[in-house]
Amino acid sequence: MDLRVFTEPQQGATYETLLRVAKAAEDLSYGAFFRSDHYLHMGSADGLPGPTDAWITLAGLARETKRIRLGTLMTAGTFRLPGVLAIQVAQVDQMSGGRVELGLGSGWYGAEHEAYGIPFPKEKFGRLEEQLAIVTGLWSTPVGERFSFNGTYYQLKDSPALPKPAQNKVPVLIGGHGAKRTPALAVQYADEFNIPFASLTDTEQQFKRVRAAAEEHGRSAGSLVYSNALVACVGKTDADVRRRAATIGRDVDELKANGLAGSPAEVVERIAAYQAVGSQRMYLQMLDLDDLDHLELIATEVMPQLS
Incomplete structure (x- = not known):
């Protein structure tokens, strides 16, 4: 089981805070540092000192880390034109020496679009499908050849399809709870399927849908990585x-029911239950980014029991 750190900086975090967390995650041998892509806080948080941009953050981290992989859960398709996104991700991949992964979603949080003047179209899923076709198409076009695309929402003509990422294939993540269109899109474009904040029952059901869609489209179901994202709250004692x-701002019983909460032994057992229904990778949503001891506890007392 690959454990990765997943952060929500829109709730309140500076770049320096994110850098400390990423470096700690690297030193503690987590598989990756991921962040959300939002411009407005949610819930009761005040969001101070304000949002940071996902790809500007990852560009900085690319130069200030050495080994850990870097990515988004999920880049909002409404924030960037697909051609521009392909350039951004390829450049950050080059800056990192080939350690970037792209999680791409349709965008869903209407309030942040209103707050920053970002268009929020009604039809988002069709746009996402075209964005995936364009981004992956630009990267896979051989150097010296041109890429064109004539879609409903986006048109590209004779693009040189540059720059190229450092990796031969930047891993693409697609996720969600959709029963039909999401699995179909994942098997067409994704290297990893992620389901966020889902129960064991819902996880098993969604993974089965993705596997069935893969077989239907002539792709090996085992060619995708299957992953979960869950909030983490681990302590040596009940008081911790x-x-x-x-x-x-969460209830312990609720966290135990819906996340990864409790003692290291309890969390190991919980993760093993997800592994039993097909999960291969776990994104640990770390909501208190000042609590580096939390990261260390999981790395020293949970991670070794999952290898």
Whole structure:
């Protein structure tokens, strides 16, 4: 089981905070550092000191880390034109020496679009499908050849399809709870399928849908990585768990039911249950980015039991 760190900086984090977390995650041998792509806080948080841009953040981290992989859960398709996104991700991949992964979603949080004057179209899924075709098409076009695309929402003509990423294939992540269109899109374009904040039952059902869609489209179901994203709240004692839950404004029992909460042994057992229904990778949503001891505890007392 590959454990990765997943952050939500829109709730309140500077670049320096994210850098500390990414470096700690690298030193502690987590598989990757991922961040959300949002411009407005959610819930009761005030969002201070304000949002940071996902790809500007990852560009900085690309130069200030050495080994850890870097990516998004998920880049909002409404924020960037697909041609521009392909350039951005390829450049950050070059800057990192080939450590970038792209999670791409349709965008869903209407309030942040209103707050920053970003168009929020009604039809987002069709746009996402074209964005995936364009981004992957630009990267896969051989050097010296041209890429054109004539879609409903986007048109590209005679693009030189440059720059290229450092990796031969930047891993693409697609995720969600959709029963039909999401699995179909994943098997067409994704290297990894992620389901966020899902129960064991819903996880198993969605993974089965993706596997069935893969076989239907002539792709090996085993060629995708299957992953979950769940909030983490781990403590050596019950008091530690309660303290960490209170800091992020959550209830311990709710976290145990819907996330990864409790003692290291309890969390190992919980992760193993997800592994039993097909999960191969876990994104640990770390909501208190000042609590680096939390990262260390999971790395020293949970991670070794999952290898």
